[in-house]
Amino acid sequence: MTIPKAALIAFALVAAAPVPPAPAPAPSEIVAAAPAGDWVEIPVSDLLVMELSPDAKGKARRVVIQLMPPPFSQGWIGNIRTLAAAHWYDGTSINRVQDNYVVQWGDASEKKASPTGLVTVPENAYEFDRPKADKQTDTVLIGKDTYADVAAFFADWPIATTLDWLGPSNDARSASARAWPIHCYGMIGVGRGLSPDTGSGAELYTVIGHAPRHLDRNIAVVGRVIEGIEQLSSLPRGTGPLGFYETPEERVAIQSIRLASELPAAAQPHFEYLSTESDSFANYADARANRRDPFFIRPAGGADICNIPVPVRRKVGG
């Protein structure tokens, strides 16, 4: 087992921790105090900028999305890059807002021609096989999970794994090791029809409620909203079946979705995340599981991985 120190600290989540003598910092205070070296810039090439039509007061509504880095869901993410580069999403709309579930967007007419170059991704890509050569240095355990053997962070994303994932990569068991991304709040998935359809990436949704983990391994997870989720989560709920809007007037127009790398340099957003391999993250995760800051009287002794969102912020000095 080659689990790094940060992982072992995080794994201690499930055990009761001693109460420190001084008031303990809140998770947000731990994040604010993290040294610059614990933050990692998100490549601009992994960002999408979605511009909705202005709100009723004429105020711009922008949402920034981070696409998932390899190894997960890369077939769909390639399609999304193709669709965004072709400006295909421009003029589509938000068509569905279901309370405690999802906001979904795409072509309401279902007649818009697709750009060339989209691939059909097989269902087995919902899960990821463990690479033989994987050194596994960035799998950070969180521990107990209701939906899988293990919940963990892998390359700074919440994933679920089978127990075999945690053994040495040259172990025979690793052949059956599997992992898959988790549907936490703010995660983005790919709408699809009935199996064997897996969706192209033209129809997307984000989670605006309690993590709908039953969708894990049934739909591709391709990214997360890192800024502006409130522009989606506070939209009026649709009154049709599954929260679809019943009239065209209710839909919210999408002016554009752009790869950030296509924007002029001065308009490109820059974000950074707190490395899940850092000591700061381990302390943050521990504090999410065991609140000892003054408001709390009883630390929980554990945390659901979706209650440990990876801290993301505008790049400092960027």
Place this chain on the structure above:
Amino acid sequence: MTIPKAALIAFALVAAAPVPPAPAPAPSEIVAAAPAGDWVEIPVSDLLVMELSPDAKGKARRVVIQLMPPPFSQGWIGNIRTLAAAHWYDGTSINRVQDNYVVQWGDASEKKASPTGLVTVPENAYEFDRPKADKQTDTVLIGKDTYADVAAFFADWPIATTLDWLGPSNDARSASARAWPIHCYGMIGVGRGLSPDTGSGAELYTVIGHAPRHLDRNIAVVGRVIEGIEQLSSLPRGTGPLGFYETPEERVAIQSIRLASELPAAAQPHFEYLSTESDSFANYADARANRRDPFFIRPAGGADICNIPVPVRRKVGG
């Protein structure tokens, strides 16, 4: 162990289930097909009706709340009944909307005089000791939980328990058995200051995001929103610290909060819930944990208790 049949069926959630030959019903279809005898009317005396100011289009905004029945949180619930009977909440406002967390309401001035008769509830009331004579016939197991030994339904509410809760009530271990209500989406809790303050019930909040289970046993849970949650969850997010609105204009006025039993008989709402002790509920919970309806290709094999909301509906023929 005196766990009823429905409990045993629900406990089987964590095991893989065989795939049936015909298309399986979705959870919503199981609920729709439940016989009338599986539904239980919620006493009108346990309902609160909250009327917000009309929305920008002049449309009424109503939220219906179900107060938790005994044994949980009754000190605070008594206070809430006193406050509602005194019409104390009328003219207060929604002051805080924090994305993926809570909507909170109360007296923004913090100067409104309280009615007489409010009690101070001790912190040990966040948990509930098991009554010696409890026959435990309505504890319905769900199983694995990240935050407690066991997640279960007790009198149709999601609770967490220690393992001792599940033994016979005359067992010596039952002296240490504890249970407490769970902060799922839509649950209502009592705002408070720093310990030892436990809040009176004048300041309330509801959950509008991923279950904030770290609040369990740190704040009183007193009820749940059973209709109109979207009137709260779709409000604009506050831009101040913790999602508080920064200007009085942003606050949403609460016209009134009434005990439904105080309303004229014709205006009293009538609701019913699907008994968690019924076979229909067991089938519903199993389907939430193992989706076999046509859209799904891989049942999850388990479910977080907050992903098994108790079905509630307007009373049929009522």
